[in-house]
Amino acid sequence: xxxxxxxxxxxxxxxxxxxxxxxxxxxxxxxxxxxxxxxxxxxxxxxxxxxxxxxxxxxxxx
Amino acid sequence: xxxxxxxxxxxxxxxxxxxxxxxxxxxxxxxxxxxxxxxxxxxxxxxxxxxxxxxxxxxxxxxxxxxxxxxxxxxxxxxxxxxxxxxxxxxxxxxxxxxxxxxxxxxxxxxxxxxxxxxxxxxxxxxxxxxxxxxxxxxxxxxxxxxxxxxxxxxxxxxxxxxxxxxxx
Numbered sequence: 001x002x003x004x005x006x007x008x009x010x011x012x013x014x015x016x017x018x019x020x021x022x023x024x025x026x027x028x029x030x031x032x033x034x035x036x037x038x039x040x041x042x043x044x045x046x047x048x049x050x051x052x053x054x055x056x057x058x059x060x061x062x
Numbered sequence: 063x064x065x066x067x068x069x070x071x072x073x074x075x076x077x078x079x080x081x082x083x084x085x086x087x088x089x090x091x092x093x094x095x096x097x098x099x100x101x102x103x104x105x106x107x108x109x110x111x112x113x114x115x116x117x118x119x120x121x122x123x124x125x126x127x128x129x130x131x132x133x134x135x136x137x138x139x140x141x142x143x144x145x146x147x148x149x150x151x152x153x154x155x156x157x158x159x160x161x162x163x164x165x166x167x168x169x170x171x172x173x174x175x176x177x178x179x180x181x182x183x184x185x186x187x188x189x190x191x192x193x194x195x196x197x198x199x200x201x202x203x204x205x206x207x208x209x210x211x212x213x214x215x216x217x218x219x220x221x222x223x224x225x226x227x228x229x230x231x
Contacts, residue, residue, distance in 0.1 A: 005227055009198040022096075025165040028063050028088065030096040032139050038098060 065138035066102060067167045069128065078122045079144075081107030083159035085152075085172040085180065090192055092162050093174045093201035101134050101141040105156045105172065108146055115146050151214045155180060174201035179210045182219050194227060204228060 022030075073079045083089075086103030108115055123135045134141035147153040155176035162171040172180070178196050181189035196202050204224065211220035 004229060005194065006229065009194065013198045013200070023165075024092045024162055025063065027091040027096040028164065031087070031091060031098055034096070034098045035100060 063102075063138070063140070063164055064167060066140055066142060067164060067169055069123070069126070069137055070104065072126075073119070073122060076122065078118050079106045079108055081147075081156055081170075083156040083170040083172045084162075085155065085177060087192075089172045089177055090195065092171055093177075094195040094199045097195075101143055102137075103143050103145060105147050105152055106144050107153070107156055116144060119144050151176070151180060151183060175206045175210050178202050178207045179214060179216060182207070182211060182216055182223060183214075185219065190223065190227065193223065197228075 070079070070082055074082070083105045084102070085105050086101075087097050087099035088102045090097060106119070108118075110118075120130060120135065123129070123137070128135050128137050130136075131141050134143045136142075145152075147156045155172045156170075158176065159170040159172050162169050174196050178193045181192040193207070197204055197207075208217070208220055208224075211217050
């Protein structure tokens with residue numbers, strides 16, 4: 001399957017060039033922040049799933 | 063990140079490792095926009111080529127309070143994977159690494175062309191995205207990837223990638 005990514009790359013390239021002033025250190029800090037926020041989200045999802053699972057088990061037992 | 067760089071410098075001074083270079087997503091961010099990654103990958107060069115090659119590194123880290131976490135060692139905010147340069151490609155990538163700058167600290171980092179070819183070799187979806195990101199940020203030209211891929215007998219993989227994603231054929 002061929003995917004024409006050129007127009008997307010060009011568009012993203014223009015956007016990215018405007019971001020080149022961001023230092024490597026700053027980009028790493030951005031990455032850390034995104035990772036930590038994703039981590040908390042994943043934790044919340046896991047917790048909710050566990051909660052829903054316990055409700056389901058409770059219903060099945062009753 | 064400062065903590066990790068200082069730890070690696072200490073390892074070099076103590077001759078626990080003889081060389082290193084940051085690679086993976088952390089290295090990619092030198093050339094492209096920020097990407098989310100779970101851990102920091104560090105290629106290391108060590109004299110020992112036995113199976114216990116990582117033992118002195120784990121011991122060195124443990125003495126300084128950096129403990130294992132899964133397959134990594136937690137250093138500050140980062141789980142760090144120390145990966146011995148395991149083949150000709152990764153050895154060259156480490157030896158020919160550039161020196162970048164993180165908050166005023168000098169850091170050896172794998173060049174964009176080597177990052178792309180290493181990603182090509184691994185070939186997961188996120189590795190393909192890495193190649194595209196490196197090309198579109200002008201960190202590397204596709205002809206440079208092609209030349210390096212040929213050098214490491216990965217030309218077929220490169221042609222397949224090019225046909226699928228770059229429509230240059």
